[in-house]
Amino acid sequence: MGLKGRDVIGIRDLAREEIEEILRSSRRMIPYADGSKSGSQLDGKLVTLAFFEPSTRTRLSFETAVQRLGGRCITIADPSASSMRKGESLHDTIRMLSSYGDAIVLRHPNEGAARLAAAASDKPVINAGDGAGQHPTQTLLDLATMQEAFGTLTGLKVVLLGDLKFGRTVHSLAHALAVFGAELVLSSPTGLGLPEDVRSSLDQLGAKVSEEEQLHRVVRDADVLYVTRIQRERFADPLEYQKVAGSYRIDRAVLASAKSRLIVMHPLPRTGEVAPEVDTTPHAAYFRQAFLGVPVRMALLSLILTGKAA
Amino acid sequence: MRELKITPIKNGTVIDHIGNGLALEVLRIIGIDALDKDSTVSVALHVRSQKLGWKDIVKVENMELSPRKVNAIALIAPTATISIIRDFKVQEKRAVDLPSHILGVLRCPNPNCITNQAEPVESEFDVVRRRPVQLRCSYCDRLVDDFLAALARTGS
Numbered sequence: 001m002g003l004k005g006r007d008v009i010g011i012r013d014l015a016r017e018e019i020e021e022i023l024r025s026s027r028r029m030i031p032y033a034d035g036s037k038s039g040s041q042l043d044g045k046l047v048t049l050a051f052f053e054p055s056t057r058t059r060l061s062f063e064t065a066v067q068r069l070g071g072r073c074i075t076i077a078d079p080s081a082s083s084m085r086k087g088e089s090l091h092d093t094i095r096m097l098s099s100y101g102d103a104i105v106l107r108h109p110n111e112g113a114a115r116l117a118a119a120a121s122d123k124p125v126i127n128a129g130d131g132a133g134q135h136p137t138q139t140l141l142d143l144a145t146m147q148e149a150f151g152t153l154t155g156l157k158v159v160l161l162g163d164l165k166f167g168r169t170v171h172s173l174a175h176a177l178a179v180f181g182a183e184l185v186l187s188s189p190t191g192l193g194l195p196e197d198v199r200s201s202l203d204q205l206g207a208k209v210s211e212e213e214q215l216h217r218v219v220r221d222a223d224v225l226y227v228t229r230i231q232r233e234r235f236a237d238p239l240e241y242q243k244v245a246g247s248y249r250i251d252r253a254v255l256a257s258a259k260s261r262l263i264v265m266h267p268l269p270r271t272g273e274v275a276p277e278v279d280t281t282p283h284a285a286y287f288r289q290a291f292l293g294v295p296v297r298m299a300l301l302s303l304i305l306t307g308k309a310a
Numbered sequence: 311m312r313e314l315k316i317t318p319i320k321n322g323t324v325i326d327h328i329g330n331g332l333a334l335e336v337l338r339i340i341g342i343d344a345l346d347k348d349s350t351v352s353v354a355l356h357v358r359s360q361k362l363g364w365k366d367i368v369k370v371e372n373m374e375l376s377p378r379k380v381n382a383i384a385l386i387a388p389t390a391t392i393s394i395i396r397d398f399k400v401q402e403k404r405a406v407d408l409p410s411h412i413l414g415v416l417r418c419p420n421p422n423c424i425t426n427q428a429e430p431v432e433s434e435f436d437v438v439r440r441r442p443v444q445l446r447c448s449y450c451d452r453l454v455d456d457f458l459a460a461l462a463r464t465g466s
Contacts, residue, residue: 010451087428089428089429089430090424090427090429091429091430091431108424109422110422110423110424110427110450111420111422111423111424111449111450111451111452112418112423112424112425112447112448112449112450112451113424115424115448115449116424116425116429116431116449119431130424131422131450132422133450133451134451197453
């Protein structure tokens with residue numbers, strides 16, 4: 001074990017104990033993330049942020065994490081200006097970048113890009129999302145949000161709501177929650193359910209999984225309502241999209257029967273799945289969730305680059 | 311043994327016990343273009359078999375198969391046996407054996423997979439299930455069941 005020098009391509013690369021170590025460490029990083037303490041854990045470290053696809057939130061939270069811990073970044077934020085525009089392969093670009101900085105954070109439009117980058121680089125590679133593929137730091141911050149709210153992940157009743165078919169980050173989250181012994185309730189429109197192979201891997205982990213299409217039936221005894229985007233382009237008929245999207249919209253009326261401690265999560269940006277009126281209820285956890293991306297990424301970078309937890 | 315309706319070969323490879331109707335796919339894997347132009351290729355379709363009921367057979371003169379091609383054949387014809395013939399004698403006979411990791415033989419069916427871009431990498435798959443065979447792309451995690459569609463012309 002030990003995360004120093006490791007690549008993090010998918011959540012499955014991390015053992016349960018390693019995820020726990022990252023979550024513990026990220027709790028200790030919170031004062032550094034909110035600016036109440038100044039950090040020097042990454043002093044002298046140079047992190048390459050190679051973003052070949054637009055992503056403001058993820059890139060800025062990595063940048064914040066590095067700089068608040070005293071490290072520095074070099075950044076490719078605009079792929080159109082990079083050498084890949086001139087036809088250079090990702091392999092060669094990464095090979096070159098790995099000789100500059102101490103670690104590479106990669107976002108790329110093609111699935112499997114992070115795995116290729118890890119093979120090309122002799123420095124650790126952290127996957128910050130590859131196409132519709134893995135996005136392990138999103139899963140880690142999702143877990144951190146639930147753990148902060150409830151103190152544990154085991155036994156939590158988590159409703160995964162919306163498009164469970166195409167959202168690979170939801171698949172990673174479902175896997176991680178199953179590893180930690182959470183109970184999963186899958187609630188998705190017809191045709192957007194969890195793929196069979198993901199479902200069967202949850203069964204293999206011995207996870208308690210149930211399905212319920214009707215939103216009002218799942219809210220009552222849930223601890224976490226994890227809402228995902230339902231993408232317009234998945235529907236041939238715009239009216240059908242409107243109907244489905246409307247039936248999965250979370251507002252105060254839907255939450256009326258919820259437990260007082262229920263939290264509503266969303267990876268953001270939202271496009272109407274969670275009504276703005278929810279923001280002022282104690283259930284809203286999505287902005288906290290977005291903030292926790294910073295301490296989680298601090299913890300991961302610190303463990304990978306220095307081997308130290310906080 | 312039943313007499314086969316194909317003449318013996320002096321040197322080469324016999325791929326027997328190919329599932330009924332799959333001989334042409336096996337030929338596609340072998341790559342007819344790559345063969346010695348003076349060699350004979352014999353194909354027997356729909357041959358009686360005690361083991362399988364019906365089977366196909368392919369015989370190729372003056373050629374031995376690379377391990378990669380054997381892996382590809384194992385994917386679509388897991389019942390096949392491969393005999394190496396030297397001077398009319400069976401020098402070596404073995405069943406095809408699917409390894410747990412497959413390099414290069416198939417193309418990932420996910421068009422957005424990094425292995426389908428202009429990158430200097432070979433495709434890679436892990437065997438996640440053997441009966442029936444199912445593979446998972448080591449890069450993008452896509453599951454593959456339809457090998458006929460995914461067979462890549464690797465030229466190896």
